[in-house]
Amino acid sequence: MxxxxxxxxxxxxxxxxxxxxxxxxxxxxxxxxxxxxxxxxxxxxxxADKKAGRTAAEGLIGVAAEGTAAVVVEVNSETDFVARNDAFQDIVRKVSEVALTTDGSVEALGAAPYPGGEKSVSDTIKDAIGTIGENMALRRSAKLSVSAGAVATYVHNAVADNLGKIGVLVGIETSGDAEAARAFARQVAMHVAATNPLALNESEVDAAAVEREKAIYSDQARASGKPENIIEKMVEGRMRKFYEEVVLLKQAFVINPDLTVEKALKEAEKDIGAPATLTGFVRFALGEGVEREESDFAAEVAAAAKK
Missing domain, CATH: 1.10.8.10 (Ubiquitin-associated (UBA) domain)
Structure with missing residues (x-):
């Protein structure tokens, strides 16, 4: 079967x-x-089954880049203390490097051979649970590549080279100076770390999110007693503002708020020496979306006292 x-x-x-x-x-x-x-x-x-049942929402984000490709991975641990452990950091760093040899999916990365041994990445992490003493997990990974140009990386709250709490990749396609393109894309990656946009452009914004915003704005306008033709114009105005807040190319560039990211890209083309296009971005923030276990410290102390 x-x-x-x-x-x-x-x-x-x-x-x-x-x-x-x-x-x-x-x-x-x-x-x-x-x-x-x-x-x-x-x-x-x-x-490691008992340890594997515990919530792993700490850990590290790792990034790696080579040529016109880059990857970002998230490896979780239970405590921030372990994230500062040299052995754990070495694992995340090597897992990031292995990710460059795969298609970027967590399945392919987990099955890939871990450097210096015969075991897979997943099995190596599983073995480390027993030696380090905490639950750990390869949670996710992503890869970004361009045919020409660069993919820049940025790590926020770094604890070591290419390891930290937020990791960002930004792809920029161009036939111009790749290093100038990478320098600008790194600035955009810093911007993405700070603003957490929903999408690169308007067409990529989740349709459900768009409809939800339109419904909210329409209800707010109707509550004010405005006629339908005015409501429609009000909603259009509010949606333009919404896109300016959540779409990367429409956002005010944090490096120079007088420009949008889109206009800053046009300015950067002077240094790059050719037209350039931002092709995509990936942003991983440590532990986002993980339900953390809430512990009752008083109850834990009381339970320990009874033992």
Whole structure:
């Protein structure tokens, strides 16, 4: 029988075992999840299962670049203390470098060989759970490339080279001076770190978000008793303002607020020596979207006192 990626992910989440081990366990047990868990335990592979059940929302964002491509990865840990650990930092740095050899997906990265050994990235991280003593997880990765030009990287709140709390990639396509293009794209990456735009241009803004904003503005205008033709113009004006706030090219450039990012790009073309286009960006902020466990410190102390 064929084993789905969803089944493998579920077993990984349950046991903390590596992707290949989970696939083998499911194949051996005909896809029976409980039997697969037992199979892993019998093999001694799910030794990190208790730690793997704990929330990992700290850690580090890592970036790496080579030629006209760059990557950003997020590797989580349970505490910020571990994020300052040299061994953990070395793992994130090497995982970033491996990501450059893949298509950038977390699945491909997890299955890729880890430098200096025979194990995959996922299995190496799983093994590190036992040695470092905290749950860790390769949460996500992304790759950005251009055919000509550069992809700039920027790390905010850096704790070491190319490692920090926010990582940004910005692609710029041009036949001009690649280093001048990279320098401008790095400024844009700093801007993205600060402003967290929703999209590169208007057409890429999520349609549901656009409709939600229009509905809110329409309701607000109707509440003021304005006629429909006036409401329509009011909504158009509010949407222009909305795009200026959330669309990268429309935003006021933090390096020079007198210009939009789009106009700053036109200015930068003088140094680049050719037309240039911003092709995309990726922004990872550590732990965003992760539900963190809330602990009751008083209850923990009381429970410890009873032991």
């Amino acid at each position: 064929s084993i789905s990626a969803a089944q493998v992910k579920q077993l990984r989440d349950m046991t903390g075992a590596g992707m290949m081990d989970c696939k083998a366990a499911l194949a051996e047990t005909g896809g029976d999840m409980d039997a697969a868990v037992d199979w892993l335990r019998k093999k001694g592979i799910s030794k």
